[in-house]
Structures are given as structure tokens and as C-alpha cells.
Amino acid sequence: MRPVLIYPENRDIALSNLAVHWFFNAFEKYSPDLITLDSETGVIHGSRLDRSPFVFVSVSYGLSFFNLVKIFERSRIPLLKKDREKGMFPILIAGGVAVMLNPEPLKLIFDAVFTGEGECMEQDIISMLELGTREEVFDLIGRFPYALTGGKDHSEYVCAKAGSFCVSSSPVLHSMGNCFNDRNIIEISRGCTGKCRFCAASYVYRTFREAGRPEVMSRVESSIEKGEGIALMGASLASCSFFDEILEKCASVPVSISLSSLKAAEITESRAVLLKKCGVKTVTVAVESADEVTRKAILKNLSKETIFNAMDVLKRHDLRSRIYIIAGLPSTEPVTEAEALINLLEELDRRKLLNGTDLSVAPFAPKPFTPYQNEQMMSKKEYKIFSDTVRKGLLKLDSRVKAEFFPYRESVLDVMCGQLKGDDFIKMIKGEDKGD
Ligand code: SF4
Structure with missing residues (x-):
């Protein structure tokens, strides 16, 4: 029984996503298919959604729910479970990070919502795929502790947590390319050693964990043998005990790498040398706030000296830098934060540490599970004040630092996707509530 996975983003984003690769590796023997926003039928076998008995939906970002509505509409699948006549439509099951963050309203859409990490669901899903009737499938799903169905409320399920894991590119999907210049994707860690109060990475995945070293190294070696680049994935890459070993192996050939974060x-000096050999051009320095007091408040353990040191190392090795900032963190004031940012950039300029540096700014968005989940976003007007102050300040640097501001409206919708319940959530993703 061929399972179909919907990933409600365009195909190149889907092919770059770890959960999609995990799914294809885990269920390879069932020849799964993939449907994306820009592919009406399966990209591998041409599967049609309305003719597939099992449809899994993986959602990584809140905004992807809007795309999911479009995918259901074009396949004439009613969005709400209550409007789908039993037996006439696929069994629809949701999972993924965005699902984990707000599973409750999804009970109105899906036959089941699987919460947590996929690895420990693998055998259960295989058992499901082997069953003969829908009744048997629903009976089995009802026994999964991580499954949220119409009959279960919040207190009756637990998020699944993986034991060992090692997700890497599925051979079937790898040949189709990805957003990482077709590099092999390898997840080396999950969770984060940090505890920044706004960030879901450590609060959702709880403890920091490393992927299985032997599996990772064998995949790294196989990529190196084929001369293929590697995209290393994880929230806290260098906290992984074998991160440097991977860099050294890649640099000795060299093969190109890309990093999700550092x-x-x-x-450090030694890592910059290796990164340069591996063709890395830009490294993101996640400062979050240029104000040291704010960084302390959000539990971002980062001193000004550490920022200068990182920028110095990058400059000396001719690596470009991207400074990442969050506007509107709780208890901050937009003009003060923007001015602190300009001061920091000016200081970097005085020290001659800007090297093709650009700036990426996003408004603070409260995330479920984090200590800041009940904090307010800054208003649209405050975000504009922040952005205008930054833009004006950048003129002092002769516009040598380019700034990119994440759209406010998309952040608001993303927050609402993580917070709204029941019909309010449904109205929003159907576009009946514009979120203004
Ligand atoms: S912001 Fe970065 S360092 Fe902080 S918890 Fe999240 S992933 Fe870790």
C-alpha cells in the first residue's frame, strides 16, 4: 500500500527538509510518493491524492497550513474531517514541528495527529500500512500514545521522543536536487545546548542529543567517496562531539559543506580554516539583540567580546558574515534596540570587522513551549519604527551593510498558527480571518 506524503511547500523546499527524507528512508519498501504545493500529483509515481489510501502530511512552518488548504482544494478533498464521508477519502495523518506546536485544532482536519519525533513511530506506521481495513487502522491508531484523534483531549497524549536517530538524504529524493546545491543532507544533532527563552529548538526537543556517530560518519565517508557535498543540519552543530572530525574529513579532500547554524x-580560528577549505562563503552570527542587557534577559549567553572575536575570525579568513537580529523581544523598546544595533555595526566598522556583512531582522514571534509563549509581539507600528531607525542608521555606514526585514504580516500569521484553537484556526487558514 503506497503511502503519500504531502509537504505543503514548493518542491525544492520539500526536497531540502529532513522530515521528508526521514519518511522516504523509513518507508522505502512501500515506494512512497511526495506531493508538494507545486506538484499536483506525486513527483515520483504520479500518485493522485484522492486515490491514495494513506496520506501523511508533514508541516514544518505555520504558514504552510495556508498552502495545505490550497492542496486540498485542488484535489477536491474537504478540509474538515466531518465533511469527508468515511471510506471515500484517504486516511489523513499529520505530523511535523508546526503540528507539534499546536496540535489541538488539527483534530478538526485530520483523522489523526501524530505528535513528536518520527523515529519511534516507524514500526507503528509500518503495522498500519500492513492492515486490511480502515477500522483496523483506526483501532490501532487509537492505541498510539502520541496520536491525537477526535476522541482524545490534550491530557491523553504524549509527544514521542526519539531514542537514537540519524536522518540523511533519501537516495530516491537526493537525485532530484535540493536547496543546498544538491548536497547530501545529514542531521548530526537535535535540540540545543542553549536555553534562549524565545527559541523552540531547545524547549520542543528538550535535551540536546547527537545523532549516532557511526551512522553519520559512514554517510559522510560515502559522500566524500562520491565527491558530493554535505549539508550539516542541527541547531547546535559544534556542540556535537564529532563536528570537528567531520569538518576535518571534508576539508582534507576537500568536499563542500553548508551549515545550518554555528x-x-x-x-574559532581552526574551524574558519576548515570552513574556508570546504567552500563556505557566509556564516550567520546570531546576535539576536545588540543590547547586552537584552541578551542576558533572553538567556542568550553571548558577550560583546565573543561577537567581536567571531567577526574578527571570519574577516581574517575572508568569510562573509550575516548578523541575525530579533526585533521586539519582550521588555524592549524599538528605538533603543535599533540604536544599539547601529552602535554595534559602527563599532564593528571602526574595528574593520565588516566583511560583506549583511543584516537579517525578524520580529519576535512567541512560540509555544517556550518561556515567552504568552508574551506579546511588537505592533506593526513599532516594527516600522525599529526598521526605519535601523535603515536610517545604516546610511551612516554608506549602506555597506544590506538589511533584510522579515515581513511583519507573515510573522503574525505564523504566531496565530501556533496559538489559535478550534474554528478560529480553521477560519484563519481558509483566509476567512485575515489576521490584521
Ligand atoms: S537561539 Fe540558537 S543558541 Fe539559543 S536555544 Fe535557539 S538554537 Fe540554541
Whole structure:
């Protein structure tokens, strides 16, 4: 029985997502298919959604729910479970990070919502795929502790947590390319050693964990043998005990790598040498706030000296830098934060540490599970004040630092996707509530 996975983003984003690769590796023997926002039928076998008995939906970002509505509409599948006549439509099951953050309203859409990490669901899903009737399937799902169905409320399920894991590119999908210049994707860690109060990475995945070293190294070696690049994935890459070993192996060939993240404190001389050899061009320095008091309040353990040191190392090795900032963190004031940012950039300029540096700014968005989940976002007007103050300040640097501001409206919708319950959530993703 061929399972179909919907990933409600465009195909290149889907092919770059770890959960999608996990699914294809886990259920390879069932020849799964993938439907994306820009592919009406399965990208591998041409599967049609309305003719597939099992449809899994993986949602990583809140905004993807809007795309999911479009996918259901074009396949003429009613969005709400109550409007789907039993037996006439696929069994629809949701999972993924965005699902984990707010599973409750999804009970109105899906036959079941699986919460947590996929690894420990693998055998259960295989058992499901082997069953003969829908009744048997629903009976089995009802026994999964991580499954939320119409009959269960919040207190009756637990998020699944993986034991060992090692997700890497599925051979079937790898040949179709991805957003990482077709590099092999390898997840080396999950969770984060940090505890920044706004960030879901450590609160959702709880403890920091490393992927299985032997499996990771064998995949790294196989990529190296084929001369293929590697995209290393994880929230706290250099906290992984074998991160440097991977860099050294890749640099000795060299093969190209890309990194999902590196903390400023982890940007060292020796790593910069290896990164340069592996073709890395830009490294993101996640400062979050240029004000040291704010950084302390959000539990971002990052001193000004560490920022200068990281920027110095990057400059000396001719690596470009991207400074990442969050506007509107709780208890901050937009003009003060924006001015602190300009002061920091000016200081970096005086020290000659800007090197093709650009700036990426996003408004603070309260995330479920985090200590800031009940905090307010800054208003649209405050975000504009922040952005205008930054833009004006950048003129003093002769516009050598380019700034990119994440759209406010998309952040608001993302927050609402993580917070709204029941019909309010449904109205929003159907576009009946514009979120203004
Ligand atoms: S912001 Fe970065 S360092 Fe802080 S918890 Fe999240 S992933 Fe970790």
C-alpha cells in the first residue's frame, strides 16, 4: 500500500527538509510518493491524492497550513474531517514541528495527529500500512500514545521522543536536487545546548542529543567517496562531539559543506580554516539583540567580546558574515534596540570587522513551549519604527551593510498558527480571518 506524503511547500523546499527524507528512508519498501504545493500529483509515481489510501502530511512552518488548504482544494478533498464521508477519502495523518506546536485544532482536519519525533513511530506506521481495513487502522491508531484523534483531549497524549536517530538524504529524493546545491543532507544533532527563552529548538526537543556517530560518519565517508557535498543540519552543530572530525574529513579532500547554524562562540580560528577549505562563503552570527542587557534577559549567553572575536575570525579568513537580529523581544523598546544595533555595526566598522556583512531582522514571534509563549509581539507600528531607525542608521555606514526585514504580516500569521484553537484556526487558514 503506497503511502503519500504531502509537504505543503514548493518542491525544492520539500526536497531540502529532513522530515521528508526521514519518511522516504523509513518507508522505502512501500515506494512512497511526495506531493508538494507545486506538484499536483506525486513527483515520483504520479500518485493522485484522492486515490491514495494513506496520506501523511508533514508541516514544518505555520504558514504552510495556508498552502495545505490550497492542496486540498485542488484535489477536491474537504478540509474538515466531518465533511469527508468515511471510506471515500484517504486516511489523513499529520505530523511535523508546526503540528507539534499546536496540535489541538488539527483534530478538526485530520483523522489523526501524530505528535513528536518520527523515529519511534516507524514500526507503528509500518503495522498500519500492513492492515486490511480502515477500522483496523483506526483501532490501532487509537492505541498510539502520541496520536491525537477526535476522541482524545490534550491530557491523553504524549509527544514521542526519539531514542537514537540519524536522518540523511533519501537516495530516491537526493537525485532530484535540493536547496543546498544538491548536497547530501545529514542531521548530526537535535535540540540545543542553549536555553534562549524565545527559541523552540531547545524547549520542543528538550535535551540536546547527537545523532549516532557511526551512522553519520559512514554517510559522510560515502559522500566524500562520491565527491558530493554535505549539508550539516542541527541547531547546535559544534556542540556535537564529532563536528570537528567531520569538518576535518571534508576539508582534507576537500568536499563542500553548508551549515545550518554555528553559535558565535563556536566560530574559532581552526574551524574558519576548515570552513574556508570546504567552500563556505557566509556564516550567520546570531546576535539576536545588540543590547547586552537584552541578551542576558533572553538567556542568550553571548558577550560583546565573543561577537567581536567571531567577526574578527571570519574577516581574517575572508568569510562573509550575516548578523541575525530579533526585533521586539519582550521588555524592549524599538528605538533603543535599533540604536544599539547601529552602535554595534559602527563599532564593528571602526574595528574593520565588516566583511560583506549583511543584516537579517525578524520580529519576535512567541512560540509555544517556550518561556515567552504568552508574551506579546511588537505592533506593526513599532516594527516600522525599529526598521526605519535601523535603515536610517545604516546610511551612516554608506549602506555597506544590506538589511533584510522579515515581513511583519507573515510573522503574525505564523504566531496565530501556533496559538489559535478550534474554528478560529480553521477560519484563519481558509483566509476567512485575515489576521490584521
Ligand atoms: S537561539 Fe540558537 S543558541 Fe539559543 S536555544 Fe535557539 S538554537 Fe540554541
